[in-house]
Amino acid sequence: MPERVRVRCAAPPGHVRVPWYLRGKTGIIECRLGSFGNPEQLAYGLDAPHVELLRVRFRMEELWGNGCEKPDDTLDAEVHAHWIEPAGPCDDG
């Protein structure tokens, strides 16, 4: 059973590598990629604790709604663990 996660819908100041179009969207964990320095600190030359990085797969319908080209086409993006939260079982139909 794929693990469903939602990207946090947050807008903190500073350098963030989560594109706006993914915030608040739900996908499944496609792959766990290991741990990497947090770009939110790296961008400022600060000590950057390592955080887990995951590849999350989103359906185009989830990202763009009914107007998408093809609902089952997908988009994968790398998202750090502190940007995602459990989404629970299928709650968007």
Place this chain on the structure above:
Amino acid sequence: MTAEHRHVGKSSVPHRGMHADHEGRLTYWQLLEISVRELLVEKGVTSAGEIASEIAAMDGRSPADGARLIARAWSDDGFRKRLLSNASSAMAELGLDPSGLRLIAVENTRYVHNVIVCTLCSCYPRNLLGLPPDWYKQRAYRSRVVRSPRAVLREFGMELPDHKTVRVHDSTADMRYIVIPERPAGTDGMSEEELVGLVSRDAMIGVAEATRPQERD
């Protein structure tokens, strides 16, 4: 900024004293880059020679190394599987230095088509494919391929059938991606060296198919 600085060339051009008669005014960012570069040289953090050799190394990279990986994957199924499971170590098998590149290979099949983008900037497997094409860095491609990949691919000349799923990969963090295109029909007897010639840069980004043998030249 001195008047002298206003006559220097753009990024990666030798600095003071070089008159660039055909250049327009430098932008703020170009001036900033030149200023920081000169300071680093003056303080001995790096040298002009070191910068020049890094630029030469980057300019010397081309998609040829990527094409070698793909041709090997088409020719050797064991290698193909290793490329899919750990692309950076598969690179090393061909004598290519990943030097920090964390590569993920994604495979096109009869049912799946992959395409790569970096919506935030221009992340690209430069060690393997050289510098990205200009369109890859432009907002038109970056913003549209995540929203309407089929329309964008059509503009590149690819009409994807309904039975194929499109998978867009947004390089948002530490990974870089390469597409393994489908091996074209009519290539059964071809050697690995011949297959290299069928693998274009665009096919490895996912905006083109591999070249069919009869289309070459």
